[in-house]
Amino acid sequence: MATSLPxxxxxxxxxxxxxxxxxxxxxxxxxxxxxxxxxxxxxxVSCDPDPGYVHRGEEKMAEYRNYxxxxxxxxxxxxxxxxxxxxxxxxxxxxxxxxxxxxxxKYIRVIASELNRSVxxxxxxxxxxxFLGHSTMFMWPAGDREFCIDLLEAMSGARVTxxxxxxxxxxxxxxxxxxxxxxxxxxxxxxxxxxxEDIFYQNPVLKQRTEGTGVxxxxxxxxxxTTGSVLRSAGVDFDIRKKEPYDVYDNLxxxxxxxxxxxxxxxxxxxxxxxxxxxxxxKDALKKMPKSGSVxxxxxxxxxxxxxxxxxxxxxxxxxxxxxxxxxxxxxxYRVKISVGSFRNLICMPYLLKGEKLGNMPAxxxxxxxxxxxxxx
Amino acid sequence: MSSEQTIDExxxxxVTNKPGVIKKDAxxxxxxxxxxxxxxxxxxxxxxxxxxxxKPNRIRINTKKENIVDVxxxxxxELNFDHAESVTGVDYPKTKxxxxxxxxxxYTEPQLAKQILTLATRIQRxxxxxxxxxxxxxxxxRDVFYSxxxxxxxxxxxxxxxxxxxxxxxxxxLPEDWADIPPFRKDFSxxxx
Numbered sequence: 001m002a003t004s005l006p007x008x009x010x011x012x013x014x015x016x017x018x019x020x021x022x023x024x025x026x027x028x029x030x031x032x033x034x035x036x037x038x039x040x041x042x043x044x045v046s047c048d049p050d051p052g053y054v055h056r057g058e059e060k061m062a063e064y065r066n067y068x069x070x071x072x073x074x075x076x077x078x079x080x081x082x083x084x085x086x087x088x089x090x091x092x093x094x095x096x097x098x099x100x101x102x103x104x105x106k107y108i109r110v111i112a113s114e115l116n117r118s119v120x121x122x123x124x125x126x127x128x129x130x131f132l133g134h135s136t137m138f139m140w141p142a143g144d145r146e147f148c149i150d151l152l153e154a155m156s157g158a159r160v161t162x163x164x165x166x167x168x169x170x171x172x173x174x175x176x177x178x179x180x181x182x183x184x185x186x187x188x189x190x191x192x193x194x195x196x197e198d199i200f201y202q203n204p205v206l207k208q209r210t211e212g213t214g215v216x217x218x219x220x221x222x223x224x225x226t227t228g229s230v231l232r233s234a235g236v237d238f239d240i241r242k243k244e245p246y247d248v249y250d251n252l253x254x255x256x257x258x259x260x261x262x263x264x265x266x267x268x269x270x271x272x273x274x275x276x277x278x279x280x281x282x283k284d285a286l287k288k289m290p291k292s293g294s295v296x297x298x299x300x301x302x303x304x305x306x307x308x309x310x311x312x313x314x315x316x317x318x319x320x321x322x323x324x325x326x327x328x329x330x331x332x333x334y335r336v337k338i339s340v341g342s343f344r345n346l347i348c349m350p351y352l353l354k355g356e357k358l359g360n361m362p363a364x365x366x367x368x369x370x371x372x373x374x375x376x377x
Numbered sequence: 378m379s380s381e382q383t384i385d386e387x388x389x390x391x392v393t394n395k396p397g398v399i400k401k402d403a404x405x406x407x408x409x410x411x412x413x414x415x416x417x418x419x420x421x422x423x424x425x426x427x428x429x430x431x432k433p434n435r436i437r438i439n440t441k442k443e444n445i446v447d448v449x450x451x452x453x454x455e456l457n458f459d460h461a462e463s464v465t466g467v468d469y470p471k472t473k474x475x476x477x478x479x480x481x482x483x484y485t486e487p488q489l490a491k492q493i494l495t496l497a498t499r500i501q502r503x504x505x506x507x508x509x510x511x512x513x514x515x516x517x518x519r520d521v522f523y524s525x526x527x528x529x530x531x532x533x534x535x536x537x538x539x540x541x542x543x544x545x546x547x548x549x550x551l552p553e554d555w556a557d558i559p560p561f562r563k564d565f566s567x568x569x570x
Contacts, residue, residue: 052548052549223459225523238484243491244491311493322480324478324480339462343527376550
């Protein structure tokens with residue numbers, strides 16, 4: 001009976017004990033992706049992630065547009081982290097075309113990408129709060145996110161989809177007195193983040209629900225090739241900003257945040273600690289940034305690469321984000337592959353959910369820092 | 378990727394009439410650390426493998442599909458690369474080949490943290506694809522690098538490369554009733570373009 005149907009279609013009991021449940025693909029909790037979960041009573045016996053509902057063929061589209069035209073659509077997979085998804089693309093194209101980036105642009109890029117990391121992480125944290133029924137944690141990050149969005153709007157002119165990074169630098173310079181304003185808002189934001197600690201991370205209810213659930217061991221984190229906060233919460237000290245510094249990250253003062261527990265609590269805490277580090281990075285970058293100078297190396301129209309390829313990666317809000325760009329000497333790239341953190345972390349979902357209670361599923365699922373649209377590309 | 382003449386032509390053309398663009402010296406010294414890693418692979422496997430390029434922090438090793446499991450096992454056990462960052466299929470209809478590219482990295486070996494080893498192989502491409510049942514196939518690296526599981530599933534549906542030995546060759550991103558050719562092949566074109 002049910003075995004001939006594709007997986008996930010069976011809504012009836014497969015046998016006396018095991019029942020198949022669909023979580024998603026509509027938005028409540030799952031975020032345009034489906035989890036096919038088999039439960040035995042209250043316990044999950046297997047989980048089969050089924051992404052692809054927001055697949056847009058970004059990689060295919062990139063083959064039909066030239067290097068500059070590719071900028072606005074390549075940021076679409078994660079509009080909340082648009083600077084960080086354009087960052088590796090720009091680095092790779094700069095490698096292919098042999099472009100040098102002006103010093104001031106490098107600092108502006110770092111500031112923009114750290115602000116954008118905070119925008120993304122706050123959005124993610126807001127949803128994590130509402131997943132766990134903590135509605136204050138939905139309201140606060142959603143409100144505080146505006147401070148970072150305002151700064152990015154002043155830089156790029158757009159609230160969310162900035163398209164701010166271009167091969168050769170950034171699209172335009174920051175406005176006058178930006179540094180002062182940025183410093184003021186970051187100081188406030190840093191103070192505000194400390195309150196999150198009290199209301200959310202030290203909340204006994206949150207701790208009870210997330211500590212010890214979905215534990216990923218260090219060896220498994222490495223073996224499964226996880227990245228970003230999932231990897232660092234399992235005790236692996238690996239941050240692309242430290243390990244393979246791009247632009248000016250090697251000049252800046254910050255630390256990699258690593259926790260050892262590997263459970264949902266640690267996974268939800270690492271992005272928060274990263275935001276505090278982001279504040280440090282921004283303040284340091286504002287101090288060290290050249291006060292004036294060019295922010296963009298102009299390209300001639302339709303720049304062409306050689307018969308070459310480049311793979312560059314950055315640390316995004318969800319972990320390592322790599323772009324593999326193959327050029328065949330035409331103005332359009334021959335192939336663009338986006339290797340995203342969400343897709344790489346997806347593989348550990350079946351491992352973590354097996355044996356968990358169904359009620360813990362949202363806490364484990366969203367702690368993976370998974371963004372379905374990015375995973376599908 | 379092999380015609381070196383075109384590289385020189387293109388890169389010199391890129392440089393000539395562009396004031397702000399600085400040409401990176403193509404004949405710069407080969408990075409020593411990358412060279413030593415590549416030499417280890419070459420001394421073990423000899424003519425089976427060829428070194429595609431050595432750039433700072435990037436090594437490319439090309440091999441045949443028959444040997445890819447051995448080479449990958451050596452890279453994992455002796456060179457300590459422990460995970461795959463991505464698996465990419467690149468379609469070359471002119472030479473009737475599909476190139477499958479593994480980007481491998483290491484978390485455990487601090488020296489290798491910067492490095493990405495590109496392991497590539499070319500396999501036969503059929504003009505009329507029949508994914509899973511034609512000659513576009515290669516051994517899966519899933520038993521060597523566990524992390525390639527979902528990447529290989531994506532490569533199978535998007536380019537029709539069947540990975541032998543992969544435990545789960547179902548569709549991942551595409552709809553279950555997709556009946557067209559694999560969409561990332563070059564002959565699948567976007568409407569209006």
